[in-house]
Amino acid sequence: MNKSELKSIAENLIATTEFAGNKSIEIYKKGLKTIIKPDNSPVTNGDLEVNKILTDKIKSLTPNIPIISEETVDFDKKNTLDTFWLIDPIDGTKEYMAGQDEYTINAALILNYVPTIGLLGVPKKNRLFYSYGKNNCYMIEKNQTIKLECKKKTTKGKVFAVSGTSKPAKQILDILKKHNVVSYTPMHSSYKFCVIATGEFDFYAAKERAYEWDYAAGHAIAESAGAIITTLENRPFKYGKNDYKNLSLMIKRSNVLDA
Numbered sequence: 001m002n003k004s005e006l007k008s009i010a011e012n013l014i015a016t017t018e019f020a021g022n023k024s025i026e027i028y029k030k031g032l033k034t035i036i037k038p039d040n041s042p043v044t045n046g047d048l049e050v051n052k053i054l055t056d057k058i059k060s061l062t063p064n065i066p067i068i069s070e071e072t073v074d075f076d077k078k079n080t081l082d083t084f085w086l087i088d089p090i091d092g093t094k095e096y097m098a099g100q101d102e103y104t105i106n107a108a109l110i111l112n113y114v115p116t117i118g119l120l121g122v123p124k125k126n127r128l129f130y131s132y133g134k135n136n137c138y139m140i141e142k143n144q145t146i147k148l149e150c151k152k153k154t155t156k157g158k159v160f161a162v163s164g165t166s167k168p169a170k171q172i173l174d175i176l177k178k179h180n181v182v183s184y185t186p187m188h189s190s191y192k193f194c195v196i197a198t199g200e201f202d203f204y205a206a207k208e209r210a211y212e213w214d215y216a217a218g219h220a221i222a223e224s225a226g227a228i229i230t231t232l233e234n235r236p237f238k239y240g241k242n243d244y245k246n247l248s249l250m251i252k253r254s255n256v257l258d259a
Contacts, residue, residue, distance in 0.1 A: 006109075006117055006132040009061050013107065013119045014130060014140070016057040020050045020105050021123030024090060032097060042093055047071060050089035054107050058085055065109070068244070070213045078242040083111050086239070088213040092189030101125055104189045108216035113240045118220025122191055129194050131224035137197055150226040150253045153199040158182045159257045161203040162192040175205045175232065175250070179257060193218025196253050197225035204251040205232060211244045228252040 001009075027046040034044045051071045058067055068079070069087040085107060090096050092103035101124035109117035120129045129148075131137040137148045154160050161176055161184040168176070168184070176184060181203055187195070193215070195201045216239060223229050229237050232248040 001111065001116075003133060003136075007136070009109070010117045010119065010130050010132040012061055013054075013057060013117075014128065016053060017105055017107070017119045017121045017128060017130075020053040020089070021121040021128070023053060024050055024096065024103075024105065025123055028096065028099065034097065042097065043071060044090075044093060044097060046096060047090045047093060050105055051087060054087050054089060054105070058087075058107065062109075068213065070211065073213075073244065075243070079240060079244060080242070081110075082113050082240050083109075084240075085109055086115075086213040086216040088190070088217070091214055092191075095188055102187060102189045102191050104191050104218075106190055106213065106217035108213075108220050110216065110239045113238045115216045115220035115223070115239060118217040118224070120190060120194060120217045120221055122194070125191075127194070129197065129221045131221045134224060135226075137221055137224035137226075139194070139198065148197045148199075148221075148225040150197060150222075151199045152202070152253065152259065154202070157258050159202045160185070161205070162187045162195060162201045163204070164188065164192070164206050164209070169207060171207060171232075172205050176203070179203055179252075190214060190218035193222040193227075193251065196227050196251050197222045199253065202253040202257045204249070206249045207232070208246060208248050210246050212239050212241065212246060213244070215246055215249065222251055226254065228255065 032044045067085040088106040096103040105121040118131045128140045161181045163184040166186040
């Protein structure tokens, strides 16, 4: 696909992502219905409705590209694709169920194992992020579209991190110390990728956890804005693994984090 095609697909998903976000709030207000999946994680009628909204639109835009969603994936079937969509209709389902505001709506197009298009809505924060390749990352907030370039918004000379937990493992704490992180803020959804793209935070590190759909949209957005994304061992973070399981992850806002 060329840049024009990618831009068209991404922009055609903006209204759908916004609609899905509004629908998630509407369903929450009416009262969620929850079931427990075989892996003991919860799924709500909000997750399922958002999944349908995103899937239906994506199928109409790219009918020949397979869609892998957290809510419909067949773990008994190995992934052999190099080009496909990854959907996580609601990342942070527990936060969503608790009425918190950091849950996200996610869709990403993987092209040749690389996340290229990313759509990520944060309904309760009234923010929507989208990207379609290098240097094409945007945030829609208060009806304004802002280009994101990972420009630092915090105190210069200091490094601020986001963390997937309030109590990081020793390995992660050691990495934070190595990168001169002065503080870390817990964030339990893919929103953490976006606040690095905006420059509100500088760094994130995580051991192997979760699945590719949890990261793909945020990855596309942060990397498009200029962030550097690798494993903890500084290897490329690729998608299209047979079992969809994530590698370890490290996101740097830039090579010079404190500037």
